[in-house]
Amino acid sequence: MNIGAAARASGVSAKMIRHYEAIGLLKPASRRDNSYRDYGGHDLHELRFIARARRIGFSVAEIAALLALWRDRERPSRDVKALAERHLVDLERRIAEMREMAETLRGLVRSCHGDERPDCPILASLGGEASLTA
Amino acid sequence: MNIGAAARASGVSAKMIRHYEAIGLLKPASRRDNSYRDYGGHDLHELRFIARARRIGFSVAEIAALLALWRDRERPSRDVKALAERHLVDLERRIAEMREMAETLRGLVRSCHGDERPDCPILASLGGEASLTA
DNA sequence: GATAGACCTTCCCACGATGGGAAGGTCAAG
DNA sequence: CTTGACCTTCCCATCGTGGGAAGGTCTATC
Numbered sequence: 001m002n003i004g005a006a007a008r009a010s011g012v013s014a015k016m017i018r019h020y021e022a023i024g025l026l027k028p029a030s031r032r033d034n035s036y037r038d039y040g041g042h043d044l045h046e047l048r049f050i051a052r053a054r055r056i057g058f059s060v061a062e063i064a065a066l067l068a069l070w071r072d073r074e075r076p077s078r079d080v081k082a083l084a085e086r087h088l089v090d091l092e093r094r095i096a097e098m099r100e101m102a103e104t105l106r107g108l109v110r111s112c113h114g115d116e117r118p119d120c121p122i123l124a125s126l127g128g129e130a131s132l133t134a
Numbered sequence: 135m136n137i138g139a140a141a142r143a144s145g146v147s148a149k150m151i152r153h154y155e156a157i158g159l160l161k162p163a164s165r166r167d168n169s170y171r172d173y174g175g176h177d178l179h180e181l182r183f184i185a186r187a188r189r190i191g192f193s194v195a196e197i198a199a200l201l202a203l204w205r206d207r208e209r210p211s212r213d214v215k216a217l218a219e220r221h222l223v224d225l226e227r228r229i230a231e232m233r234e235m236a237e238t239l240r241g242l243v244r245s246c247h248g249d250e251r252p253d254c255p256i257l258a259s260l261g262g263e264a265s266l267t268a
Numbered sequence: 269g270a271t272a273g274a275c276c277t278t279c280c281c282a283c284g285a286t287g288g289g290a291a292g293g294t295c296a297a298g
Numbered sequence: 299c300t301t302g303a304c305c306t307t308c309c310c311a312t313c314g315t316g317g318g319a320a321g322g323t324c325t326a327t328c
Binding site: 045048049052053055056057066069070073074075076077078080081082084085087088091092094095098099101102104105106108109112113114115116117118119120122123125126127 | 179182183186187189190191200203204207208209210211212214215216218219221222225226228229232233235236238239240242243246247248249250251252253254256257259260261
């Protein structure tokens with residue numbers, strides 16, 4: 001199966017498959033006589049693994065670790081859980097940060113009358129001495 | 135005031151001040167005889183504006199627009215509000231995406247017993263045919 | 269004065285994840 | 299045998315940020 005077909009079947013773009021191979025996340029794919037990369041069921045399985053892990057926000061570095069754990073059939077599930085928990089904590093921290101931003105911005109938007117007049121609490125707050133949360 | 139002092143006073147790193155100047159977000163700073171950049175109260179004001187806007191997640195492109203609005207004392211507040219609302223919608227969309235990720239991951243973490251045993255629903259879900267939300 | 273250390277300058281490179289696109293080889297269908 | 303859809307490698311761009319080298323300047327202390 002060519003790289004394009006593998007991309008369609010896995011949800012990872014051909015561009016990214018090559019990239020993951022280049023950075024060592026994936027073992028170099030076997031090549032055909034025409035030097036085209038050739039993918040089989042096992043590769044597809046790994047690609048789908050990667051696509052799913054990306055979709056829930058794991059970084060490539062984290063996926064490398066997950067893949068290593070996945071390949072080791074003997075590793076304790078504790079190790080996997082710990083990695084996932086670390087990522088979850090990280091996700092939650094980032095969500096909290098963004099919520100704070102959104103909160104602040106919502107307050108500013110609400111306070112701006114948004115008409116013809118030029119005075120605007122949004123710009124006043126960004127430019128002024130006043131705290132943004134006020 | 136040197137760039138380092140301006141950085142400390144504004145919360146924008148010296149590195150980024152030069153960068154913002156290079157990409158045209160800021161007008162080139164005036165220079166002293168020794169070619170050091172020199173910042174005054176007005177510049178500091180703009181730098182603080184930028185720092186605050188970054189802190190609530192505006193992109194540099196958005197900040198360029200905000201700065202233009204800020205400099206134009208006559209513009210209707212409607213324009214500012216519209217820009218802020220667009221950003222807010224964008225922020226909220228990203229937050230929703232990340233919450234979905236976190237939800238999924240929380241489910242997986244909860245389902246993993248996390249002990250010595252190797253079987254792990256997290257990896258099973260990432261690797262298997264089953265849906266991630268299951 | 270000289271020397272040290274803290275500053276400044278420009279320039280290039282890196283990250284992380286992704287895509288665009290050029291230049292060239294290959295395959296399958298008409 | 300041409301056409302179009304593939305594939306290959308290679309380089310460049312994005313976005314925001316930082317690291318660091320090589321070199322110039324300022325200030326305080328001896």
